[in-house]
Amino acid sequence: xxxxxxxxxxxxxxxxxxxxxxxxxxxxxxxxxxxxxxxxxxxxxxxxxxxxxxxxxxxxxxxxxxxxxxxxxxxxxxxxxxxxxxxxxxxxxxxxxxxxxxxxxxxxxxxxxxxxxxxxxxxxxxxxxxxxxxxxxxxxxxxxxxxxxxxxxxxxxxxxxxxxxxxxxxxxxxxxxxxxxxxxxxxxxxxxxxxxxxxxxxxxxxxxxxxxxxxxxxxxxxxxxxxxxxxxxxxxxxxxxxxxxxxxxxxxxxxxxxxxxxxxxxxxxxxxx
Numbered sequence: 001x002x003x004x005x006x007x008x009x010x011x012x013x014x015x016x017x018x019x020x021x022x023x024x025x026x027x028x029x030x031x032x033x034x035x036x037x038x039x040x041x042x043x044x045x046x047x048x049x050x051x052x053x054x055x056x057x058x059x060x061x062x063x064x065x066x067x068x069x070x071x072x073x074x075x076x077x078x079x080x081x082x083x084x085x086x087x088x089x090x091x092x093x094x095x096x097x098x099x100x101x102x103x104x105x106x107x108x109x110x111x112x113x114x115x116x117x118x119x120x121x122x123x124x125x126x127x128x129x130x131x132x133x134x135x136x137x138x139x140x141x142x143x144x145x146x147x148x149x150x151x152x153x154x155x156x157x158x159x160x161x162x163x164x165x166x167x168x169x170x171x172x173x174x175x176x177x178x179x180x181x182x183x184x185x186x187x188x189x190x191x192x193x194x195x196x197x198x199x200x201x202x203x204x205x206x207x208x209x210x211x212x213x214x215x216x217x218x219x220x221x222x223x224x225x226x227x228x229x230x231x232x233x234x235x236x237x238x239x240x241x242x243x244x245x246x247x248x249x250x251x252x253x254x255x256x257x258x259x260x261x262x263x264x265x266x267x268x269x270x271x272x273x
Contacts, residue, residue, distance in 0.1 A: 011074045019077045023084035023120035027077070035072040040065035040254075042211070046251065049218045050244040051235045057121035060248065075263040082265075089158045090190050093183045096165075098172050107169045108133055125151065138170050157186045193265075199261055207258060 011019075012025070020027040030052040044061030048054070095117050099110040111133070115126045125148060145166040149159045161182045168174045222230045234240035 010056060011078075011112035016074060016077050019081040022081055023088070023122075025080070031073060031077070032069075035076050036065050039068040039072060043248070043252075046215070046218075047244070047248060049222075050247065051240065052231060053235070072113060072259065075259070077262055079265070084120065085122060085152075086155065086190070086193070088118055088120065089155060090151065090186055092118060092122070092126070093158065093161055093186050097176070097179050097183045100179060103174070105174075107165050111165075117168065133169070141166055141169050157189060161186070163206055196265075203258075204262065 017027040031164050039063045043064035044057045045272040094196040095114040096110050099105050111130050129148050150164050152158050
């Protein structure tokens with residue numbers, strides 16, 4: 001199933017499922033538990049630790065679940081889809097460059113060979129690409145390359161590689177040195193992306209530790225005052241409601257900002273000017 005890659009505000013369940021299955025996955029209970037259940041539990045638990053009010057905690061949990069369903073889940077699935085797609089394109093560049101080091105191989109035969117090494121949606125794209133190229137004249141070759149390039153126009157290195165393949169097919173001569181240079185550059189981008197994701201994972205670990213420490217501090221504060229004293233002087237007092245509301249608001253803003261950082265890969269994008 002071909003998937004439109006243009007950004008949109010929200011995605012329905014069918015669209016989320018299409019993104020997930022594009023590279024062999026499936027939309028399951030684990031996805032909803034991690035990206036809907038966890039934010040619901042986080043906001044519900046923090047509000048309960050502050051105010052010990054079941055109704056307020058339920059409302060906060062519902063808000064967390066809605067945020068997870070509308071923001072976290074789509075972002076996570078889209079990110080995984082783009083990650084798998086980039087890896088498939090990187091694999092394609094490496095495989096086809098390797099095949100074309102043999103001067104007896106043409107671009108068309110090389111594409112046919114590497115199709116079997118591809119997976120998921122990208123494999124289907126390559127099959128259509130190859131079918132369009134078979135028996136094509138120069139104009140049809142250009143149209144075929146443009147068609148595939150348009151779908152992956154956010155990966156300008158991949159597009160440049162396709163343009164070199166187009167030139168090779170039209171001129172009947174493989175510029176293997178240029179292909180190797182582009183392939184190497186794409187590999188470098190992949191390494192930088194992996195390092196960037198590792199840094200994000202470290203920040204996510206720090207975020208988890210911060211949440212745990214904050215929860216422990218709230219519990220310790222409750223115990224130090226005594227549970228009944230805490231209820232009377234804070235949890236059931238207007239000052240407590242106002243203070244807790246401000247704290248939950250700041251927590252929400254901080255969480256939103258962190259999520260934006262966690263799923264923002266624009267710093268790694270290379271686009272045509």
